[in-house]
Amino acid sequence: MRYITPRKAARGLGAAGPSTGTAQHWSMTVSSVALLILTPAFIFVVASALGLPHHAVFAYFSRPYPAIVTALFLIVGMLHYINGTRIMIDDYADHTERRVAILASQLFGWAVIAVVVYALARMALSPVVAPVAAVVVN
Amino acid sequence: MADIPRGNRPLSPHLTVYRLPMAAITSIMTRITGQAMLAGLLLIVWWLVAAATGPRAFATADWVVRSWIGYLVLFGSAWALWFHFLSGIRHLCYDAGLLLTRDDAQRASWVLIIGSVVLTLITAILFVF
Structure with missing residues (x-):
């Protein structure tokens, strides 16, 4: 038997204590405000590109506005996802399960960011694909 | 932990005995939609990578x-x-x-549900x- 009350044992272990709850909450606030602007912009970008033939999609994402909006939405979005999922994990899981879940969500989020940046960089930085060339390769 | 005798008292909170208010349902739905929208996002990400890869993948x-x-x-993901x-x-x-009174939270819940359907249709x- 430990001569310490549960309250005493828990004291100082809250999110506002030695950990980083305040910074985490603020990062959710900042990313959510950014996403208020980026979400409608991203919906418009995808709606404009979906249904175009391949060379037109390629050319579309070579332009600065669609490429930057897509990159920002998915990077800020996945960071918001990592932080938001962390809140859920902290509520629903403990111990090893919790650590594995935090790790998995972070690796997943960063993998999506890497894939998106690669795809956009490849389209934005390569010379414009002529429509004829696209047909020939097909 | 101290071994304080607690008897056989029921543990709080006993959420299951209440019908959840709209504010609680929409709060839980926020978490679910945050995860569910990944399906559509991953589809779009795959489509982007395919466009960058070449005509056949695209x-x-x-x-x-x-x-x-x-x-x-x-x-579905757009609604989420x-x-x-x-x-x-x-x-x-x-x-x-703001919106912290019971009536405001209730009203805002319906705005979320109806507003999200309208925005999805648009x-x-x-x-x-």
Whole structure:
């Protein structure tokens, strides 16, 4: 038997204590405000590109506005996802399960960011694909 | 932990004995939609990578994304995204000290549900035309 009350044992272990709850909450606030602007912009970008033939999609994402909006939405979005999922994990899981879940969500989020940046960089930085060339390769 | 005798008292909170208020249901739905929208996002990410890879990869991805099941996933995710979007605005209001009364929270819940459906319909019209 430990001569310490549960309250005493828990004291100082809250999110506002030695950990980083305040910074985490603020990062959710900042990313959510950014996403208020980026979400409608991203919906418009995808709606404009979906249904175009391949060379037109390629050319579309070579332009600065669609490429930057897509990159920002998915990077800020996945960071918001990592932080938001962390809140859920902290509520629903403990111990090893919790650590594995935090790790998995972070690796997943960063993998999506890497894939998106690669795809956009490849389209934005390569010379414009002529429509004829696209047909020939097909 | 101290071994304080607690008897056989029921543990609080006993959530299951109450019908959840709308504010609680929409709060839980915020978490669910945050995860569920990944389906559509991953579909779009796959489509982007395929476009960067080449015409053959793009043809496959484009066929899947623009099939009826692809559109079902996209519009489902669009609804999840808009619900989460409106709920995020509500959270910013909560942080600012607004909408915290019971009636306001109830009303805002219906705004989330109806507003997200309306925004999804607008998105669907944008996507199709």
